[in-house]
Amino acid sequence: MSATLNLFGDWHLSCKENGMVWQTTLPGDVQSTLIAAGDLDDPYVGMQENEAQWVDKRHWTYFRSFEVDAAMLAYDHVYLNAEMVDTLATFRINGKKILSTDNQFRRYRVDVAKVLVEGVNKMEIAFEPPLKEAARRAAAYPLDMPYTTNNRVKHLNHLRKTACHGGWDWGVCLVLTGIYGDLSLHACNMARIEHVCTTQHHGKNVCDVDVTVELFAVKAGQVQLDIELAGQQINQTITVQPGKQNLTNRITIKKPRLWWPAGHGDQPLYDLSVRVGDQCVSKRLGLRHIRWDNSRDSIGTQMTLYVNHKPIFCKGANWIPADGLSTLQTDDVFERLIDDAVDANMNMLRVWGGGQYERARFYELCDEKGMMLWHDLMFACQLYPFDDAFIANVAQEIDFQVKRLRDHASMVLWCGDNEVEGALGWFEQSRKHHDTYLVAYDRLNHANGKAVTQADPNVTYWPSSPSNGPGHQGNVWDNDASGDMHYWAVWHHGKSFDAYYDVIPRFCSEFGYQSFSSIDLVRKYIDPSQFNPTSPQMEHHQRNPRGNSLIMEMFTRYFRMPTSFQSTLYLSQVQQAVAIKTAVEYWRSLRPVCMGTLIWQLNDNWPVASWSSIEYDGSWKQLHYHAKRFYEPVMVTLFHKADDIVQVVGINDHFKAAKLELKLQLVDFAGKVHKKWTRELSVPASTSKVLMTLPIAQLPIARNEGVLLADVVVTDADGSKKTLRNTHFMDLYKRCELADATVTADIKQQGKAFVIQLKTDKPAFFVTCAFTHVAGVFDDNSIDLLPGKTTKLKFTPRQDVTLAQLKKALHVTHLRMTY
C-alpha cells in the first residue's frame, strides 16, 4: 500500500523585509502572486518591468499547514518529492529543516517520516534572494566566469536556474522565485519507484521493449511488480535489497505500429503502466527507431536524422520558455504553440539551453502531435563553473531529466549547450586565457555528456550547438561543412539576405530575423502617445541593442521607407518573412547535403520586438504564414543568385515521388501576363530537383517590371490535391513600381469560422488581414493576389466574436500601402 498527499494548492507567502503576507497558490511564483494581489503592475505593459525588479532582492517564505493521518505514518517510508524548486530554498516541517535546494532542474526526495506528526503539520519554504548568492559564488570562485550580457542581471551562470529569467535579447527580466513542478508527500512500504525507463529494440515487424524499473528500497524484502504494455502483462514477486537497484523485463510487441514525425505518418502511442505495490507510473510510448548519421563524407560531417530508417529533413524552430511568468506557462499555451508549429508543417522544435526543461505536458503533447525535440542541456551563451561540486550537482540534474524524458517518442537528441563552445571567443578573459577556459569548458561538457549517456545509453549526445561534432573543436561559427550551424551573418552582422546563399549548412539550428509585434498587439502594451519605434516604451520592448537600426537599415536596402508607424510594424514583418523564406527555401533545395533548418525563434515570452514567428498573444506573424508554405513537404521554390539565372527547384520530403503540375507566369505590375509555362513534373522521393532555369536577361520584360508567379498543383500521397503559390521578385522591392492596388474584402460566417473573400484590381503583394482586438488564426495570410480571381482565407477566432464585430475590426494591408 502507498499513500500520496499533494502539497500544491493554497499557501501563504510572506516577505521578510516588510512583514507582509499574501494568500497564494502553488505551483506558482512570487511575482505572479504580487501581480494578482495588485501589488505589482503588469510588468509587460509600458516600462512597468522596471518597477518589478525589487522582488528578487527580498527574502520570501511560503508556508501552510496540512494534515497527516496515522495511516500514512504507518508506512515503512515517507518522503517529500519536490520538482522545479526555483531556486535557493530551505524547507522546514514543524520547524525542523529537512532540505535545502540550489538547482531548479533537479528532483529532490527526502525522508520526512521523523519530522511528521499525526494531525496538523506546518511546512515552510524560505527562499534566499538568488542574485545575491550568485554574486557571492562568483566572487568566491577561483576563476572569473564571464556571464552573458544579454541579461540585465549578473552571474546567473553560477546558479542552476532558467538563464533567461535575467532577460536575454528578447525577454522580460523577471528573476522568478517559486515552485513549478511538484510538491508532494509519498508513503510506501519496502521500496519506492525512482524511475521507469524503456529501451526499444526494433526488428522486422517486431519491437522488443525492455522495461527497467529503478527502485530505492528502504529495507530488504519482497515487493510485487506488475507491468502492462500493449495488452501484455508481467507480474512478479521480487526480492529487493536496501538501496538502489534496477529490474529489467522484456515485452515483445508484434507488428508494432510505428510512431512518425508530423508530416510523415501517425503517432500511435502504447500505454505502459508499471506498479510496485500500489505505486504506479504510467507512460505512453511511441515506437520508433532513431539514428543520427554524423559520419564523415566528402564535405565534412553529416547531420542527418533517420526515423524508422527513413531520412527526415528537420523543419522547425527554436523554443523558449512560453512566458516570463511561470503561472502563464499553461498547458493550453503549450498546446496552442505546438499546434501552431504542426500547422506550419514543422516537425522539430529545439528546446533552447537558456530556458528550462519543461513540464510533463509539453513533452506529452510533442509525442501526440509528432513534434520531434532537439533538447539542449540548460547552458547558454556564457561560461560555467567546472569544479567537482558544480559538476556533481549538474550530474544529478541530468540523471533526473534524461531519465524523466528519455521515453518520449519526440525526444531525438540531447545537446550539451547553446553556444557555450562558441562563447569561449566572446569574452576578453576567455580569449586571453583561452586554454584555461577551454579545459574548464571541456571538463564540464564531457562530464555532462557522460551523465547523459549513463542515463540513456542509446541517445545521441551532441556536444554543443553549434558544433562540428564530437571531438572536433574548431571554428563553430563559420564552418558550414560539419555538424550544426548557427548562421547569424544576416541579422547580427548586418549582411543582406543573399548572404544566405553563401553557406551550405548541414543543419542550420539557428538563424533568425527580427520584426516588431503587429499593431494589434502593440496597442495592448504601448501607450498610443508612444507609437513610434524609437519612443522610450517601444525601445523598452526591443532588447537587442542594435535591433531597431538593423531593421531600419535593411528597409533602406530592400524597401521604400514606410510612412507610418503601423506600416513600419507591418513592413518589419514582411522583411522578416522574406529573410527567412530566402534561407529556408534555398537550404531545403540543398537536401540531402543540408538536412535541417530550425528558425530562431518560435515564440515570445512577453510582448517584444523579436525573431519569433508567433507573437506573444498567439497571433501568427507573417513569417509563420510563410513558414506554413515554405515548410510544405512538397513545394517549388524560385531563387536567383548573382548569376541572374532563376532556378525553379522542386523539393519533396515524402518517401515517394511527388507529382507536380506547374503553372508559371511572368506578370507585370498592372496584371498583364507576358509569358506562361505549363509543365507536368515529378520529383523523386526525399530529394530536391532543379525543374527549370530561366536567365533573367532573356525574359520579355525588365527585371523590375514584374514577377514570376508559380502556381503548383501538388498531388499528395493520399491522392488529395492542393495548389501552392510562390512568387519571385527579380529585383529589389524598392525598385519596382508596384500598382496602387485596391483590395476589397467580404466576410461570411461558416460555423465557428469566418471566410474572408479577397479581390484586387491590380497585383497586390504580402496582402495581410488582421482584426483589431480579435485573437485568432487564418489558414493563410501574407499572400500575393492577382486581379480577376477571388481568394478565400479562413479565420478561426480564439474568442467569441460576431460577424458584425469582425466586419468592423478587419484591416487589410499590402506592400504598396506602406508608402
Ligand code: BMA
Ligand atoms: C541565438 C540564441 C540566443 C539569442 C539569439 C538572438 O544565438 O542562442 O542566445 O537570443 O541568438 O540573438
